[in-house]
Amino acid sequence: MEIRIRCTKCYEDRHATPLEVACHKCNGPLEVDPETPIREPFTISLGEGDTSVVHMKRIGRLLGMDDLFAKLEFLNPTGSFKDRGSTALISMLKRFNVQRVAEDSSGNAGASIAAYCAKAGIEATIFAPASAPAMKLDQISFYGANVKRIEGGREAVTRACQNFCLDQNIVYASHNLSPYFIEGTKTFSYELSNQLNPPPAHILFPVGNGSLLIGTWKAYAELTSTSPGRTSPRLHGIQSRACMPVVSSVKGELWSSQSQGISTIAGGIAVARPPRLHQCVTAIMESGGTATAVTEKEILLWQKRLAQDEGLFVEPTSAAALAGLALIIEQGTIKREDRVLLPLTGFGLKDKITSGL
Numbered sequence: 001m002e003i004r005i006r007c008t009k010c011y012e013d014r015h016a017t018p019l020e021v022a023c024h025k026c027n028g029p030l031e032v033d034p035e036t037p038i039r040e041p042f043t044i045s046l047g048e049g050d051t052s053v054v055h056m057k058r059i060g061r062l063l064g065m066d067d068l069f070a071k072l073e074f075l076n077p078t079g080s081f082k083d084r085g086s087t088a089l090i091s092m093l094k095r096f097n098v099q100r101v102a103e104d105s106s107g108n109a110g111a112s113i114a115a116y117c118a119k120a121g122i123e124a125t126i127f128a129p130a131s132a133p134a135m136k137l138d139q140i141s142f143y144g145a146n147v148k149r150i151e152g153g154r155e156a157v158t159r160a161c162q163n164f165c166l167d168q169n170i171v172y173a174s175h176n177l178s179p180y181f182i183e184g185t186k187t188f189s190y191e192l193s194n195q196l197n198p199p200p201a202h203i204l205f206p207v208g209n210g211s212l213l214i215g216t217w218k219a220y221a222e223l224t225s226t227s228p229g230r231t232s233p234r235l236h237g238i239q240s241r242a243c244m245p246v247v248s249s250v251k252g253e254l255w256s257s258q259s260q261g262i263s264t265i266a267g268g269i270a271v272a273r274p275p276r277l278h279q280c281v282t283a284i285m286e287s288g289g290t291a292t293a294v295t296e297k298e299i300l301l302w303q304k305r306l307a308q309d310e311g312l313f314v315e316p317t318s319a320a321a322l323a324g325l326a327l328i329i330e331q332g333t334i335k336r337e338d339r340v341l342l343p344l345t346g347f348g349l350k351d352k353i354t355s356g357l
Contacts, residue, residue: 002015002016002036003016003032003033003036003037003038003092004016004032004033004035004036005017005020005030005031005032005033005179006030006031006032006033007023007025007026007028007029007030008028008029008030008031008276008278008279009023009026009028009029009278010023010025010026010028012024012025012026013033016032016092016179017096018092018093018096018098018171019171019172021172021174021177021178021179022177029177029179029275029276029279030177030179031179031182031218032179032180032182032183034218034221034222037183037222038088038092038180038183038184040187042087042088042091042184043091043094043095044087044090044091044094044116044119044120045087045091045119046077046078046083046087046115046116046119047077048076048077048083048084048086048087049076049083049084049187049191050191051071051072051073051075051076051191052071052072052075053069053070053071053072053192053195053196053341054069054070054072054310054312055068055069056068056069056070056309056310056312058309058310059305059306059309059310059322062305062309063325063326063329063336064329064336065329065336065337065338065340066337067337067338067339067340068325068340068342069196069200069339069340069341069342070310070312070341070342070343070344071188071191071192071195071341071342071343071344072312072344073188073212073343073344073345073346074314074315074318074344074345074346074347074348077115078108078111078112078115078139079108079111079139079346079347079349079350080108080109080111080112080345080346080347080350081185081188081212081343081345081346082108082109082111082112082113082175082211083112083115083116084184084185084187084188084212084215085109085112085175085178085180085181085182085183085184085185085211085215086109086112086113086115086116086175086181086184087116087184088180088181088183088184089113089116089173089175089178089180089181089184090113090116090117090119090120090122090173091120091180092180093120093122093171093173093180094120094122098122098171099122099123100122100123100124100125100168100170100171101113101117101122101123101124101125101170101171101172101173102124102125102126102127102161102164102165102168102170102171102172102173103124103125103126103127103161103172103173103174103175104126104127104128104157104158104160104161104162104174104176105126105127105128105157105175106128106129106132106136106154106157106208106267106268106270107128107132107133107136107137107140107267107268107350107351108136108268108345108346108350109175110126110127110128110136110140110145110147111136111139111140111143111350112175113126113145113173113175114126114139114140114143114144114145115143117143117145118143118144118145123146124143124144124145124146124173125145125146125147125148125164125170126140126145126146126147126148127148127150127157127158127160127161127164128140128147128148128149128150128157129149129150129152129153129154129157130149130150130151132149132267133267133350133351133352135349135350135351136350136351137149139350148160148161148164153257153272154270154271154272155272155273158176161174175209175211176209176211176274176275176276177275181211182211182214182215182218183215184215185211185212185214185215185216186215186216186218186219186222187219188212188215188216188219188343189215189216189219189220189223190219190223192341193223196339196341198339199231199233199339200233200339200340200341201233201234201334201338201339201340202233202234202235202236202289202334202338202339202340202341203216203233203234203235203236203340203341203342203343204236204238204321204322204324204325204328204340204341204342205235205236205237205238205321205343206238206239206266206268206269206317206318206320206321206345207237207238207239207246207269207274207280207291208239208268208269208270208271208274208317209271209274209275209276210237210246210274210276210277210279210280210283211276212343212345213235213237213280213283213284214276214279214280214283216235216283217235217279217282217283217286217287220232220233220287232287233287233341234287234288234289234290235283235284235287235289236284236289236290236291236292236324236328236333237250237280237284237289237290237291237292238269238291238292238293238294238320238321238323238324239269239291239292239293239294239320240264240266240269240270240293240294240295240296240299240320241293241294241295241296242263242264242270242296243257243264243269243270243271243272244293245257245271245272245273245274245277246274246277246280246281246284246291247291247292247293249277249280249281249291250281250284250285250290250291251291257272257273264296264299265296265299265300265316265351265352265354266299266315266316266317266319266320267316267317267351268315268317268345268346269317269320290328290331290333292324292327292328292331294320294323294324294327295323298323298326298327299316299319299320299323300316300319300354301323302319302320302322302323302326303315303316303318303319303348305322306318306319306322306344307348312344313347313348313349314344314345314346314347314348315345315346315347315348315350315351316351316354317345317346317351318342318343318344318345318346321342321343321344322342325340325342
């Protein structure tokens, strides 16, 4: 089947190409047309997916819940859920016979793209903040990618990468903008639908660019359309109070990175201007979910609780979702008897270990 892509804003539809990451008419982000989805298995694979679901009984008791679960996305080959998107993206680029790519990342996506490019025999250059955790930058380098450390914020990194792609005439393999990357993250939901019965009533995501949130929303739309009577979970987005554009948009509030500043231990969700913001908001609101921001102390507290109560060592970004759960329970949106799932998105050894704030 021929794969087509379309704009998520104006719905302009056209043939899939490796080069386009934005609509030529309105500059909106692109997605794979639901009528022509990319089907598994992906040709460039490292054995990603099929991650375990575990019952978090001790933390559940702490929160007064019996049905709290986690899906261990940090068990993917490079240590984060990003491998789900990378296998789809790099498989498509290999299909188009792409030889060189560049990508910008705060760490996890860069490592994932680098690993899958190594598998595919594609030359990769990864742009990352100079302030990114050393372990993540070292991991990217170890896969053989060329690492460009950029001073300044996340937006400066993106600009540098885009300019590099234009100057070198190479493909911009953006995990934020690629329509193929989002397709890969849908496998999270396909697996989950077979792992938990009854399914979760709520799923809470740490949200930066929102690829796992959006992929889950799209996948459940497919599942419910083909299985009458199947229900979809409510999807909730969690951000740090230091960087909360999605939370602000859902609540109809103004948020400015210039006035707030961005300094958070949850580097994976420190995205001031997510290009798929409208899709993140739509996924949350259409599913009946909420968006909540948490403090740095709350993130650190629940990161420790995950390790010390459940034996799960995750990076701070992952722990933000659990911090958000505690707040949403207090708000009454999630009942203590509800079945809840958290994707634990990144492994703890990939980030700096913070002993206190």
